[in-house]
Amino acid sequence: MTTSAYKMKEVDTKKALFTIFTGICKGCGLCMEKCPAKTLVWSKTLGVYGTPAVEPKDAEGCTGCGMCATVCPDCAILIERKK
Amino acid sequence: MSKVPNMPKSWREETKPHKFCPGCGHGLILKALGEAIDELGIQDRVVFGCDIGCSLLSWDFFNVDAVQTHHGRTTPVMTGIKRARPDRICIAYMGDGGGYAIGSGHLVNAAARNEKLTVILANNCNYGMTGGQMAPTSLPHMKTETTPYGRDPEVTGYPTQGPEMVAAITRESAYVARGTVANVRQLKNYIKKALQNQIDGTGFSFVEALSGCPTNWSTNAKDTWAFIEKGMTEYFKVGEIKDPAKKEA
Numbered sequence: 001m002t003t004s005a006y007k008m009k010e011v012d013t014k015k016a017l018f019t020i021f022t023g024i025c026k027g028c029g030l031c032m033e034k035c036p037a038k039t040l041v042w043s044k045t046l047g048v049y050g051t052p053a054v055e056p057k058d059a060e061g062c063t064g065c066g067m068c069a070t071v072c073p074d075c076a077i078l079i080e081r082k083k
Numbered sequence: 084m085s086k087v088p089n090m091p092k093s094w095r096e097e098t099k100p101h102k103f104c105p106g107c108g109h110g111l112i113l114k115a116l117g118e119a120i121d122e123l124g125i126q127d128r129v130v131f132g133c134d135i136g137c138s139l140l141s142w143d144f145f146n147v148d149a150v151q152t153h154h155g156r157t158t159p160v161m162t163g164i165k166r167a168r169p170d171r172i173c174i175a176y177m178g179d180g181g182g183y184a185i186g187s188g189h190l191v192n193a194a195a196r197n198e199k200l201t202v203i204l205a206n207n208c209n210y211g212m213t214g215g216q217m218a219p220t221s222l223p224h225m226k227t228e229t230t231p232y233g234r235d236p237e238v239t240g241y242p243t244q245g246p247e248m249v250a251a252i253t254r255e256s257a258y259v260a261r262g263t264v265a266n267v268r269q270l271k272n273y274i275k276k277a278l279q280n281q282i283d284g285t286g287f288s289f290v291e292a293l294s295g296c297p298t299n300w301s302t303n304a305k306d307t308w309a310f311i312e313k314g315m316t317e318y319f320k321v322g323e324i325k326d327p328a329k330k331e332a
Contacts, residue, residue, distance in 0.1 A: 006088065008086060019086060021088050023100070024088060024099055024100040026100060026104075026105035026106070028105035028106030028297065028304060029304035030106050030304050030308070032304060033304045033305050033308050034308070048100050049105065051105070069089065070267055070268070071111070073107060073109070073110025073111045074101065075088045075089055075090045075114065078088060
């Protein structure tokens with residue numbers, strides 16, 4: 001098995017732990033448009049092509065629905081819901 | 084650093100990030116295909132054939148045996164593999180240029196012969212790899228590299244409606260559907276049914292997926308979704324066109 005060595009950034013929100021793998025995020029922005037809570041914004045952290053990655057703007061907005069992870073063509077987002 | 088991205092198991096992780104442009108629909112179609120392969124548990128039996136065009140960038144996408152063929156010739160190559168090794172699950176993956184322009188004869192005849200293989204076709208309304216020229220599927224009045232004033236249907240005809248064309252000449256046992264990357268779960272179900280149709284040996288299965296091309300459409304994320312969800316689905320109706328399971332019920 002391969003070991004994952006992608007750069008990543010974790011953002012802890014109230015409902016879920018949001019992980020963006022900046023090593024595979026190309027910064028296309030499809031997730032920002034599909035987010036039903038409109039909580040995703042461009043991040044200061046850069047993605048693999050040197051374009052901004054995404055992150056939730058605060059701890060409140062994210063509902064942990066996982067829509068961003070579903071529409072990501074690169075599987076760069078991981079949502080772990082808190083109970 | 085022990086966390087791993089939630090990729091389908093059949094994806095080859097060391098080739099990621101994949102070679103497609105940011106926001107490309109191919110990633111979503113191949114994600115749906117990867118999940119379908121995982122859920123059916125057929126990874127060790129799949130042979131994956133990709134066409135020339137953007138779709139060839141998927142040659143190392145999966146941990147399966149893959150072959151890359153000449154433009155439009157994926158269908159006959161996979162037909163040959165299927166006839167030589169009927170136990171394999173053969174998937175022909177192509178774009179609208181390969182499937183509807185140069186390879187339309189192969190696609191139509193494979194469908195007419197009811198070959199037991201699965202064809203998955205990404206429709207993004209242009210030729211992506213060569214710079215966004217007009218394709219058979221470009222919408223009327225759509226601006227492309229070779230139609231700067233918009234496609235004139237009087238001169239170049241109307242867009243090809245592939246699934247309708249394939250459905251018209253196939254037998255009852257064929258599965259034909261059109262999905263969209265705007266609804267990945269539905270697309271995954273269509274691909275799963277198409278693969279199941281081949282596993283059962285029922286007949287030809289064909290899935291067209293409406294896909295985005297932000298690079299050549301020159302759209303941002305918002306306009307990309309708008310074009311896929313409104314512009315394209317107005318002309319290309321999403322849904323199952325032929326389903327052998329439904330006929331019996």
